[in-house]
Amino acid sequence: MAPIRTTCAYCGVGCGIVAEVSGGDDRGVVIAGDRSHPANGGRLCSKGTHLGETVGLEGRLLHPVVDGARTDWDGALDAVAHRMRKAIDEHGPESVAFYVSGQLLTEDYYAANKLMKGFIGTGNIDTNSRLCMASAVAAYNRAFGEDVVPCSYEDLDAADLIVLVGSNTAWCHPVVWQRIEKTRERRGTKIVVIDPRRTETAEQADLHIPVAPDGDVALFNALLARMMALGMHDHAFLNGRVEVDPDFWTGLDCDPGIAPKLFEQLCTLVVAHPRMITLFSQGSNQSVAGTDKGNAIINLHLATGRINRIGAGPFSITGQPNAMGGREVGGLASTLACHLGFSEDERRDVAAFWKAPQLCSGPGLKAVDMFRAVHEGKIKFLWVMATNPAVSMPDSGFVREALARCETLVVSDVIAGTDTARHADILLPAEAWGEKDGTVTNSERRVSRQRRLFASPGEARADWRIIAGVAARMGWEAAFDWPNAASVFREYAAMTRLSAARGLCLDLTAHADLSDEAYETMQPFQWGGERPLAWRFPRPSGKARMVTVRPSAQSFDRAFPLRLNTARYRDQWHTMTRTGLSATLSQHRPEPLLEVHPADAAKDGLHDGGLARIVTRQGSAVFRVMVSEGQRRGEICVPMHWADAMSGEGRANLLPGQQVDPVSGQPGFKNNAARAMPLTPDWQAFLVLREAIEPHGLLYWTRSKVAAGWLYELAGEGSVDLDALLPEGERLEVADFARGMRRIAVRGEDGVLLAAAFLTRKGRLPQRAWVAGQLGLDEASACELLAARPSTPQPDRGPIVCVCHGVGANDITAAAESGADTVAAIGSCTRAGTNCGSCRPAIAKLLEACSNTTREPAE
């Protein structure tokens, strides 16, 4: 088949992909970067590169289910419409809510927003972007009068200073990171990372500022005060194009909250480099001061005129593939549609455009408040689309109670067994990436097509079509009567004449008459152009606003002396419903790790490789300990990814509270009071199995995908019935009572390995990789299986660093010791880092560690 151009399923970089489908029913596909796409110029990171591994049908939701029984679409859509109608009739429209996602396409988002705000008649549609971009949105709105990102990726190519605030770019936006590195090679661009943790991004920076959690407002205010004192402000820009809050300058100068030497280094860099971009992400947004952080960053750029110029600007980078598209159409409860608010005149125009019978009167509930209203029984009907709030919302124990109490919970997903789907009354199978057709908008406002590669499996349908089907059954067929995705897109594009007419930047009217063919062949385009705010700011005065922001005091709770941070892993995506199915991606970090400073570990009795329980006021969770100098003292960090489907108590969101930013409503995921305690299990074990199981009653368990099955890590107290976890078959076993060790292998009739289990009470467990690789094979002898290693021993590769070529840390160290002293040289010896490049920062870090150890004796 001819190659198909599409856009990556994952992050907001929005990389173009060329997909070659092998044809047939096996959904085989070869993925490559699209050289002609302006977002990536052919590059892809590890997640994009391995997309082909996550398009299988394992775990897919393929048929509608109502009250536990499979049904057809008619039955399911009738049930949704009927239950929604009942809630509205008995309790009013406010008893209905949608919770949607930046992983919907713009067409889906548009349909959901229109149905809720125009027809059901309440503002109660919010999105997981509330957990993600809401603070940046609020900050841009306050400063510019519209949610507009004033930069483009091309500005990164032209910047002399790039300041990353709360962004682990090398892991979370790897292709943008590679672009930044190219700029550094070409122009000597300086990179500053402001992050409490020494991430792989920070390791590569010219200057890392380990700011205290939520110390960003103080730091940026102090920096701006210094710039003013040095006369570095742009007088003409400030006078001509900016309004400054009356009390702005009083109290701006404050303690920057970091070591004086670091502050001086930062000031020197900022003074010297007017072509400065500040790229900010969740360390800025996910905070109770998230909006203020955004404005503190924007203030610096406005005062110094470092905006609307090549290589300069405050650049919020988006998380999900269509976080930006959702913001455009009005997926947030706090906007109406197309960047419009809820004034009488905006409402009148929107009602007229939609021919809406009952347009909502004002904003709806934001995510955290929405789930509170569900918990209180005020919301009777909740429809969740393309998000997994039972895992990703803060205080997820409370959220699960809410989901369980909700009279009707509808879940549209592509996976059947997500933690949220387990609570659903009605399950609706949606088309996944590679099946759906539509548009997404990336961080730089660039709209690209996602295109269908495969036929939809089972009865999966496009999300917008599911929504339209329900709307029709509610009696609103005419308004949702779209024949295809192109017609939804045209309607949305036409609607942006309402924003354009008000002088806003959001204007897609040029695409309102696109033919179906033109939609099919649509090339990526950027709304607002490269510099959307160049001539005027869309506030009534036409000027931008510098908003007064002040650092807030931190509380300290003696019972919970640690600050808990939550973050992402390079090769996992959110709640792991898709990346968790890739054996390649699962090698990088197979377990959820608690990162803790050595001094805190010693104080709390935690050991590297041991287990720890983290407790907060909300709940508790269990993680594998990783002692790390990259953590500040008094702070710990865990990954956000593990769901109940993948672990025992490894779910990070058991821990954070419901506190939110007062302006944006975004939760403060990255700064919660916690304490840590060691867990000392009686035994530890690992299992490799062909089929997934769900263990119960253990202290700890996690699973990760391996080529032909699953690898389980288990730990518990007392005795354990290992046999109950293993399948039937020919059983080989040895028990070594002296070391409290049991080794079991189970083979099928054809001699292939079905399962193996290794348990110890005090000793060390063998290496996992080799025996996991024997699953489904009949090549190894009984002795080898029980020893968990081949008779000709293989070198221990150590933790896998390069997942594309399966190169471990030990391979890289060995190459370094034999003289390879650059990332490129390591690449030529081991191939590590030569495919997608996502691991190059990790290789650089290993090289640095090697050169430090070889240098030490001389010092």
Ligand SMILES: Nc1nc2c(c(=O)[nH]1)N[C@H]1C(S)=C(S)[C@@H](COP(=O)(O)OP(=O)(O)OC[C@H]3O[C@@H](n4cnc5c(=O)[nH]c(N)nc54)[C@H](O)[C@@H]3O)O[C@H]1N2
């Ligand atoms: N591999 C991978 N990539 C992804 C995703 C994924 O799940 N996996 N998800 C995508 C999505 S939706 C998003 S939103 C983005 C998120 O991308 P990022 O924002 O880069 O990701 P996080 O790891 O959540 O947080 C970034 C950093 O903020 C730091 N931080 C914590 N508190 C503070 C603070 O007070 N101040 C400062 N300055 N920094 C702080 C953390 O230590 C962390 O290193 O990633 C996108 N890309």
Ligand SMILES: Nc1nc2c(c(=O)[nH]1)N[C@H]1C(S)=C(S)[C@@H](COP(=O)(O)OP(=O)(O)OC[C@H]3O[C@@H](n4cnc5c(=O)[nH]c(N)nc54)[C@H](O)[C@@H]3O)O[C@H]1N2
């Ligand atoms: N502690 C902590 N919590 C966090 C964060 C953090 O940093 N720390 N980050 C927050 C952020 S920034 C984000 S963006 C959220 C992400 O959190 P979620 O949105 O909950 O995470 P995902 O796992 O991406 O969930 C997407 C769901 O949609 C399904 N899906 C995929 N494609 C489609 C589709 O086309 N249609 C439908 N109907 N379903 C589909 C997937 O199978 C999956 O179940 O997590 C937030 N939660």
Ligand code: SF4
């Ligand atoms: S950086 Fe990686 S995850 Fe993000 S869009 Fe590009 S390939 Fe996909």
Ligand SMILES: [Mo]
């Ligand atoms: Mo996000």
